Amino acid sequence: xxxxxxxxxxxxxxxxxxxxxxxxxxxxxxxxxxxxxxxxxxxxxxxxxxxxxxxxxxxxxxxxxxxxxxxxxxxxxxxxxxxxxxxxxxxxxxxxxxxxxxxxxxxxxxxxxxxxxxxxxxxxxxxxxxxxxxxxxxxxxxxxxxxxxxxxxxxxxxxxxxxxxxxxxxxxxxxxxxxxxxxxxxxxxxxxxxxxxxxxxxxxxxxxxxxxxxxxxxxxxxxxxxxxxxxxxxxxxxxxxxxxxxxxxxxxxxxxxxxxxxxx
Amino acid sequence: xxxxxxxxxxxxxxxxxxxxxxxxxxxxxxxxxxxxxxxxxxxxxxxxxxxxxxxxxxxxxxxxxxxxxxxxxxxxxxxxxxxxxxxxxxxxxxxxxxxxxxxxxxxxxxxxxxxxxxxxxxxxxxxxxxxxxxxxxxxxxxxxxxxxxxxxxxxxxxxxxxxxxxxxxxxxxxxxxxxxxxxxxxxxxxxxxxxxxxxxxxxxxxxxxxxxxxxxxxxxxxxxxxxxxxxxxxxxxxxxxxxxxxxxxxxxxxxxxxxxxxxxxxxxxxxxxxxxxxxxxxxxxxxxxxxxxxxxxxxxxxxxxxxxxxxxxxxxxxxxxxxxxxxxxxxxxxxxxxxxxxxxxxxxxxxxxxxxxxxxxxxxxxxxxxxxxxxxxxxxxxxxxxxxxxxxxxxxxxxxx
Numbered sequence: 001x002x003x004x005x006x007x008x009x010x011x012x013x014x015x016x017x018x019x020x021x022x023x024x025x026x027x028x029x030x031x032x033x034x035x036x037x038x039x040x041x042x043x044x045x046x047x048x049x050x051x052x053x054x055x056x057x058x059x060x061x062x063x064x065x066x067x068x069x070x071x072x073x074x075x076x077x078x079x080x081x082x083x084x085x086x087x088x089x090x091x092x093x094x095x096x097x098x099x100x101x102x103x104x105x106x107x108x109x110x111x112x113x114x115x116x117x118x119x120x121x122x123x124x125x126x127x128x129x130x131x132x133x134x135x136x137x138x139x140x141x142x143x144x145x146x147x148x149x150x151x152x153x154x155x156x157x158x159x160x161x162x163x164x165x166x167x168x169x170x171x172x173x174x175x176x177x178x179x180x181x182x183x184x185x186x187x188x189x190x191x192x193x194x195x196x197x198x199x200x201x202x203x204x205x206x207x208x209x210x211x212x213x214x215x216x217x218x219x220x221x222x223x224x225x226x227x228x229x230x231x232x233x234x235x236x237x238x239x240x241x242x243x244x245x246x247x248x249x250x251x252x253x254x255x256x257x258x259x260x261x262x263x264x
Numbered sequence: 265x266x267x268x269x270x271x272x273x274x275x276x277x278x279x280x281x282x283x284x285x286x287x288x289x290x291x292x293x294x295x296x297x298x299x300x301x302x303x304x305x306x307x308x309x310x311x312x313x314x315x316x317x318x319x320x321x322x323x324x325x326x327x328x329x330x331x332x333x334x335x336x337x338x339x340x341x342x343x344x345x346x347x348x349x350x351x352x353x354x355x356x357x358x359x360x361x362x363x364x365x366x367x368x369x370x371x372x373x374x375x376x377x378x379x380x381x382x383x384x385x386x387x388x389x390x391x392x393x394x395x396x397x398x399x400x401x402x403x404x405x406x407x408x409x410x411x412x413x414x415x416x417x418x419x420x421x422x423x424x425x426x427x428x429x430x431x432x433x434x435x436x437x438x439x440x441x442x443x444x445x446x447x448x449x450x451x452x453x454x455x456x457x458x459x460x461x462x463x464x465x466x467x468x469x470x471x472x473x474x475x476x477x478x479x480x481x482x483x484x485x486x487x488x489x490x491x492x493x494x495x496x497x498x499x500x501x502x503x504x505x506x507x508x509x510x511x512x513x514x515x516x517x518x519x520x521x522x523x524x525x526x527x528x529x530x531x532x533x534x535x536x537x538x539x540x541x542x543x544x545x546x547x548x549x550x551x552x553x554x555x556x557x558x559x560x561x562x563x564x565x566x567x568x569x570x571x572x573x574x575x576x577x578x579x580x581x582x583x584x585x586x587x588x589x590x591x592x593x594x595x596x597x598x599x600x601x602x603x604x605x606x607x608x609x610x611x612x613x614x615x616x617x618x619x620x621x622x623x624x625x626x627x628x629x630x631x632x633x634x635x636x637x638x639x640x641x642x643x644x645x646x647x648x649x650x651x652x653x654x655x656x657x658x659x660x661x662x663x664x665x
Contacts, residue, residue, distance in 0.1 A: 013475050013594060013613060036595055063304035087268055091308035094453075095445060121594055122474055125453035130409075130441035139526040140409055142438040145588070156529065160589060161434050162540050163346065164533035170526035180595045181588035218269055218308050218324075222450030225309040226468070227481040228288045234620055237641040239632075247644050248654040251626065252662055254642055258603050258624055259663065262545035263571055 001054035001152065002111040003045040005078070006101055006132065007038040009062050009069040010122040034069045037117025039185040040178045045115050046077045047183065048150065054112075055079040059104055061089060061097060067201050075188035075196035082108075086205035091218030094123075098131025100216055103209045105136060113155065114175040118143055129177035139170045145181040269324045270308055272299045276320035286315030288478050309480070333426075336488035339365040340425040342416070343376040343388055343396075344435055346406075350376075350384055352501065352543050353431035355391050357494060359502035360458055361429055362392040364467070367460045370426060371395055377415055379405035382514065389510030391502040396512045397423070403522040406531070407435045411522040413442035418521055420447050425489040427467050429458075432493035433542065444491050450484030451491040454598070456498045456621065466490070475594055475617030496542045497600040498621070534589060539573035541590065546603045549575035549592055549619070550585075553608015553629060553648050557585035562649065563607060566656040569665055575599065575619075577609045593618035608648040611636025628652070 012031045034042070045056045058073040060066050061084040070081030084104050092100065105111065114133075119126035126142075133140040141157050145165060148156040153172060158165045160179055188196070206216055214220055240247040279297035291305035292312060299320070301312075313321045339361045344351040358374065365372040374393040376385055378400065385396040399415050420428065420443065428443075430436040432454040444451035456479075457470040466483045467490040473480055484490040541547065548567045550560055560574070567574050575592040576585070592599055594614040604622035609615060611627070611634055619625070620639050627640035628651050637643045644651055659665075 011474075013477075013617065065304060087303060090303065090306065091269060094441070094451065095448070098445060123453075124473060124475070124598075126437045127441040127444075127451060127453055130438055131445045134413075134442045134445040139524075140438070140442075141526060142409070143434050159434075162542055164531060166531045167529045168526050169529050174526070179588070180591075222444075222448070222484050222487040223452055223482050224485060225307075225480050226483050227314070228309045228311045229479050229481075230288070231472070231476065231479050234625075234639045236638045236643070239637065239643040239645065241645075244646060244650050244654055247646065248651060248658050251642055251644060251655065252658045255603065255624070255626070256662055259546065259570055259659070262602050263663075 001048070001052050001113070003048055003054065003056045004105060004108070004111050004114045005038065005041045005045045005056065005058045005073070006114065006116045006128070007042065007058055007060045007069055007073060008035045008120045009033070009060065009066040010035045010120055013121055032065065032068065034072055035117055035120045035122075037119060037121070037178070037180070039117075040180060040182050041115040041117050042073050042076055042078060043183045043185040044147065044178055045113075046186070048113070048147070052150070057082065057108065059084065059101060061085070061092070061100055070201050071196040071199060072188070074199045075192040076186055077189075077192055080202070081199060082202045082204060084204050084209070088206040088217050091221060092216065093221035093223040094125050094127040094131055095222050096216050096220040098128045099135055099220065100209065100211060101128070102132045102135035103211045104204060105132070107204070107209055112152070112172045114138070114173070116175070116177045118177045118179050126177070129175060133175035136175075138173055138175050140175045140177070141168045141170055142177045144176045144178045147182070268303055270301060270303075270306060271322050272301060273320045273322055274298055276318050278318055278320070280317070282315045282317065283312035283321060286311045331486050333486075333488050336424045336426040338371045338373050338395075338423070338425050338427075339368070340428040340489065341372070341374045341393070342428065342430040342436065342440070343374045344431050344433060345376065345378050345381060345384065348378060348381060348384065350387055351431065351433070353433060353494075353496050354388070355501040356497070356499040357429045357431065358388065358391045358393060360494065360499040361427075362502060364427060364458060364460060368426065368465060373397060373425065375399075375416065375419060377404045377412060379403075382512070385512045387504070389512070390504040390506050390508050392508070394510050396510060397515050398512060399515045399517055401517070401522060403524070406528065407439070408524050408528065409438055409442065409526060410524045412439050413446070414521045414523070415517055416440075416443045417446045418517060419515060420489060428489040428491045430491070430493050432495050436493050440491055440493060447489075449487040449489060449491055450482075451493070452482045452484070453493050455492045455494045458492065458494070467492070472621075475613065476620055495598065495600055497545075497602075534587070539567070539571065541573045541575055541592070541597055541599060544573035544599070544601050546570050546572035546605070547575045547592070547599055547601045547619075547622075548572045548605045548607065549577065549609060550580055550607045550648075551577035551609030552579040552583070553610075554580065554585070555608075555649070557583075559649060560586055562652045562656070566605070566652055566659070569656055569659045569663065572605075577615050578612075606636050606640070607652055609636055610634045611639065
């Protein structure tokens with residue numbers, strides 16, 4: 001079977017610092033990583049391949065340096081990496097991104113399952129996975145926390161909802177987005193690291209894909225960013241001091257109205 | 265290669281570095297006292313264009329011809345229901361939607377999908393809807409991605425709303441992503457502020473990105489409807505007025521629209537959940553400072569007294585002290601309650617990303633240097649195992665429970 005994972009290279013948020021003078025993001029020296037949610041997608045695809053045979057292809061859209069993310073995926077055991085990179089893709093919103101990824105998947109031809117992380121840690125939209133499914137007219141199971149059964153024709157998976165989970169059956173091909181609960185991503189093996197070093201990453205630009213020009217990049221993006229700003233950082237407030245009974249009393253006095261208001 | 269969409273006009277650039285400071289993505293540097301944009305880092309957000317005082321940066325905006333969008337009228341709210349109960353986020357959307365509709369001189373409409381759901385439409389009218397479009401079919405009893413999306417797509421094409429709002433819930437995000445792609449319009453995720461531009465009348469959609477480290481204001485200038493999902497608990501709920509009048513319209517859809525390839529086999533409610541984390545007004549959250557899983561019982565006692573939901577840090581979830589569905593933070597849930605009580609949570613940036621927009625934050629932690637105190641409205645330096653039971657007892661007294 002052919003499993004496709006869509007991954008994104010993102011800045012490691014743990015490294016993100018705000019420049020106190022200009023109040024902007026300091027990105028210098030910030031490490032780039034595979035979006036944490038996509039690690040679960042890669043792991044799940046690798047587990048399915050181990051069970052069912054076949055291959056795993058990772059696709060990423062981004063600047064040339066996103067190649068590193070694909071090599072990292074290969075070091076975990078992914079067979080092939082495809083990088084969609086072209087200045088014409090710059091400024092893509094979730095509509096254009098999901099369209100471009102969908103067209104690359106269409107070019108790949110036969111596949112059984114597409115797995116995406118539930119969202120990326122920089123944009124946090126959770127829109128690209130369902131967007132790809134829609135462009136390719138596929139059924140989707142979002143927020144998957146567990147794979148129950150899968151064979152060549154059908155998949156049964158658990159979707160995490162706010163009040164529990166639901167078990168959903170869908171025919172293949174199908175698209176899943178996965179949450180952290182689904183598995184624990186493996187570390188790259190030595191063999192994998194060697195494979196990653198040697199791997200040839202396929203690079204496709206706009207001219208290589210069956211895309212319409214007006215549907216990619218900034219021009220193909222219905223949304224436009226008009227302003228970016230840094231929110232005023234939240235400031236620490238009052239530290240209550242004293243013996244436990246005393247501080248608890250002080251705290252309850254300060255919270256009482258909020259609690260009563262919430263209860264009403 | 266295509267010509268870049270953004271460039272520095274070297275003859276106008278004076279090397280003042282304002283743009284370097286303004287770029288949220290670190291994409292601009294100075295070479296020979298002229299600004300140079302690293303196109304691999306640039307996202308074309310335009311922050312530098314606004315900052316430049318010398319008109320030295322040119323950003324080619326979309327070449328879309330301005331389209332005639334006058335046919336698109338009214339503000340729509342997707343009324344999310346679970347087990348036939350309208351979800352509270354819907355009332356928040358109606359509260360916000362009412363303001364937007366009034367500013368635009370348009371009607372506020374709700375779309376309600378379900379089975380035997382028609383009687384609930386009156387609740388939406390009471391909360392401010394002028395029109396409620398109801399699709400009442402057995403196939404729509406609970407959320408199913410394909411038929412729900414197909415019905416919404418059909419209604420959008422037929423009635424042409426100007427704005428469509430939806431809760432940024434699991435259901436909402438899964439649903440409207442499909443709708444926006446199908447009707448080819450923009451969708452902005454997880455908005456925390458909405459406003460109407462006084463001149464263009466576009467919807468200004470503001471949302472956090474990078475875990476709340478930056479905020480972006482986004483518009484959908486040339487496509488309609490302008491679609492947005494909205495974060496829970498940020499907007500104020502519309503107050504119910506049972507005397508309000510509105511129109512309830514039953515929409516008929518063809519059977520083919522309700523076709524679904526994926527289907528629910530069963531639903532398993534989470535037993536430990538008494539209060540839905542995302543909808544909770546108060547959250548009591550625990551981390552590694554609780555030391556062992558049994559101590560979560562202390563938080564549950566406090567939560568019961570306060571009518572709160574129980575959350576957790578990633579550390580507590582990774583240690584298997586509490587299920588993942590309780591995790592707050594970047595790889596868990598983003599919450600925005602009126603009161604967030606962090607017990608034994610150090611406050612890593614990933615955790616703060618999920619809760620720092622709460623109205624009031626209380627931090628209880630042994631370590632006075634813990635980063636959580638930097639965002640806390642009230643802090644107590646002390647052992648959670650001592651403080652929390654005292655807090656429970658004191659609240660019981662004060663609340664007369």
